[in-house]
Amino acid sequence: MASLYIKNHDTADLAREVAALLGTSKTAAVHDALEHRKRALQAERSRSIHDRLEAWRAAHPLGEATGLEADKAFYDSLNDEDED
Known part of the structure; x- marks a missing residue:
C-alpha cells in the first residue's frame, strides 16, 4: 500500500479541514x-483552441481606444527622432 506524506503544514491543515467537512479521511479528501x-x-484540454481563446479574451478585454493616431510622427517620437 502506498502512502502520502504531506510535508507542508498549511496543506496538511487544509486537507484535515476538508476531510472534517466531508466526514472522511484526509486521504479520501485529497483523492477526491x-x-x-x-x-x-x-475538460479544459478537450475544448478547442478557439473556445479557449474566446474565454481568455472575455476574461482579459482590451483597453478602451484612445482615439490617438499611431502614425509616423508618433513612432518617430518614441525614438526621439526629428520629423522629416
Whole structure:
C-alpha cells in the first residue's frame, strides 16, 4: 500500500479541514480533490483552441481606444527622432 506524506503544514491543515467537512479521511479528501482537478484539466484540454481563446479574451478585454493616431510622427517620437 502506498502512502502520502504531506510535508507542508498549511496543506496538511487544509486537507484535515476538508476531510472534517466531508466526514472522511484526509486521504479520501485529497483523492477526491485530485480527481476533481484532473477532470477539470481534462475538460479544459478537450475544448478547442478557439473556445479557449474566446474565454481568455472575455476574461482579459482590451483597453478602451484612445482615439490617438499611431502614425509616423508618433513612432518617430518614441525614438526621439526629428520629423522629416
